Amino acid sequence: MAKILAVDDSASMRQMVGFTLKGAGHDVQEACDGVEALKIAQTGTFDLVLTDINMPNMDGVTLIKELRQLPAYKFTPMLTLTTESGAEKKMEGKQAGATGWIVKPFSPDQLLATIKKVLG
Amino acid sequence: MNEAVAQSAEIDLGLEIDGDADQYLTFLMADEEYGVDILRVQEIRGWEHVTPVPNTPKYIKGVINLRGTIVPLVDLRERFGVETIPYGPTTVVIVLKVVGEDSERIMGIVVDAVADVYNIEEENIKPAPDFGSVVSIEYVRGLASIEEKMLIVLEIDKLLSADQLQAMSES
């Protein structure tokens, strides 16, 4: 039972991710861009952050950079949701401090399996 | 809604739902007993004021207000061309859910009185011969035998289907 912050500007993706994770018993909060996510992150402590990269107002990479600067989030697992299977985008995330990535499209089961890896 | 009706609506609902048996609500009309699938019965009401609708066949008595929805009422006696009787204390309106091709409607039928609720197994409903009864064979799913009485099981969707409601052209 973990507290997860899911960030994506696509409502259908948020719904799918939220539904899947909640179904597995986790507590999920959603945000539609980096700015909202940053605000929410500071109102509580999350065990995991899942974020899309391309979003308006603040993209995923910037979000991760910002989060890593907060003491509460120095070691928190953060995964990027990316459609690029090319090395570049993943590296961008990693350089910002991301823990790893999940490539879109992913099935709910893939999502859950990856979450398990990261939540122990 | 009068007592007898309320009681009959509750009788036998305690029966276990058998896998193969369906429950039917039966009612009386012109000395015959008819049955409708209970899953289609939405509720049973007493007779109350109805607003007549112009340019409709005689068997459409009019419409009533069912908690905010406009529901048409069909008088079964008129529908089957049977002599009509004045409405009395046992006159009852059975509100039914009618399933059409791509829609569902709510409609009411006015009958003489409600009888009972029975469990009838599918196989006990025998096809009806065209016995020249009041009701055209199209609307009859079959005949069943209950306690030595004959029950005419109605095919409600056909009886109250959309095209049945088309008024015959009235000048």
Next chain:
Amino acid sequence: MSVDMSQFYQTFFEESFEGLDIMESGLLGLDIGAADEETINTVFRAAHSIKGGSATFGFSVVAEFTHLMETLLDEMRDGTRMVTEDSVDYLLKSVDCLRELLTAVQDESEHNAEFVNEVKAGLERILHGDTAADTASSGGKAEGETAQEKPEIEGWVIEFKPADYLLKTGNDPVRLFNELSLLGEMETSCCTDNIPLFAEIEPENLYLSWTITLKGNIAKEQVNEVFEWVDDDADIILTCLGEEQAGEEKSSQEPVPLTVVESEANVEPGNSDAQGAEAESIVKNISPKAAAKPAAKKITSKEQSSIRVGIDKVDDLINMVGELVITQSMLGQLGENVNSANIEKLQDGLAQLERNTRELQESVMRIRMLPISFAFQRFPRMVRDLSNQLGKEINLVLLGEQTELDKTVMEKIGDPLVHLVRNSVDHGIESPDEREAKGKSREGTVELNAFHQGGSIVIEIKDDGKGIDKQVIFDKAVEKGIVNANESLTDEQIFDLIFAPGFSTAAVVSDVSGRGVGMDVVKRNIRELGGTIEVKSEKGQGSTIIIRLPLTLAILDGQLIRVGEDTYIIPLISIIESLQVKPEQISSIGGQAELYKLRDEYIPIVRLYDAFGLTPDSTDLKDGLIVIVEGDGGQAGLYVDDLLGQQQVVIKSLETNFRPVEGISGATILGDGTVALILDIAGLITLSRQSRGRAA
């Protein structure tokens, strides 16, 4: 755990269609010479979202197609590709194509494959075959299976030296070890040699490294996969157990997407655009067809339509309901001991109830209201395309876009508006040369304006084109036998002729409009919404079309009337006046149809009791009242027994459970709970005309 994806489809379609609109308006707004970065980004993100969503939900044809657009847009946004008129046009075309694809998927129907492939080929051409590189990198090899060509592996010795900042990436060696342990028998030994002196320790750094022995028939890929994320943040050396291989470096793997330990095997690892048809067929297994309920209707945007409501409107509602509850409980208490002392309080309470209910009603109706910009947004594109096609220069001005109107009214006004705007562009605005010759600017202006007036919304379509020639209209009408050559008509009446069926004065029936079937349909559609349409024009200067629509369809101001025992309702808007019959004003035609002389006109009398088969108080006209009504371009005098009150009524459909009835437009529930029918005035007038026609 299996998640039914189809529950998210609706949202996906909605947001994707919105995304397409955003893409379209963004592309239209791009300045070819100086493309605005933020706009390109917005268009890119919209395409990106659609691609991601469609891939996730298994719509691979859509995903593939969108991927091409996305690639093109990506190049534009990072500067490697110029924004040219050509590529923007092609992208606009692709948006259309994508719209069609999405609609086909949503309706579960076949899309126009020819068109799609044509546009796709075009995109690929523009990209100069760059897409090949994209698909190659997605390496759809099915990793994670023990692809063994060599003899059985006994295991691995893994040397794992993470960088000191590893923990700050949120990775934890313990988790990695847990994963490894799932692959086989594992033993770890930790090396603490690198831990500095206490004074120099950075508490957040990791100074440990490990040697791990993993026994089992495990593929190298499996081990690599565990370390996938920390690849660049650690030195990892794999040595095969039982084989003397000097320091076999773990080569940097082609980044592969996740393999699932327990997988549903529904989606093969790898980007769907590489897999093409195969993935499509596999992925389609989770398509909605499998989950379809037997009697389920297809989800079209009409049936399961949803509405976005601002939170402020919802909050207002909640407040109002709160007040309603308070008033109700107050009345309830008062009602418990009604005595003469309480009457005043009771009346005050009731007045308050009326206020609360009215406010609540207005508030709720506002929820269905959306800004008209939704209806207007298709016009920039349409006018652009049309003016290009016709070789005209047109400036489209949209005003009052935030004016709100009922969602259903807006959906139904769309087509009529399109027709009218097309008319302005096609027949109204002249070609640039013609305009110049007249001393006008080469560029014509078409203005769409919306605003509230009283209880209605007014939509104006104004153009500064050549206007309407009254004489031409009149002559055409005479030619078609609609009017007599010697009739004198007011300007208004002449312009009104445009709406007559079959009327068209276009010299050549153009492909765009002017088939003559349009204007009468437009008028009918608007009338069906309870609105009016009017034309004003100045020859040589331009024309203005004014449409008035009610703000809501669900509520009606009605006049209650009584015929015999029955109460009916006449829409107040159609009543001109009511009067007592003066017998000397009645005359009849052919002994049957009756006319009432009102000032200078003869108005046909409709005896309602006759039309509806009712029993009136009296059949003698002078005993009752005549209500003069108008509709469908005509007038009639309805004979009723009595006028009752006026009230606002909620329109309830007769058709939901019944069917349409001639002369009746709907029903409502009166205060006493009984049903009252609402008269269809236009229908009645038509009926009476017909019966008069028969009588005459």
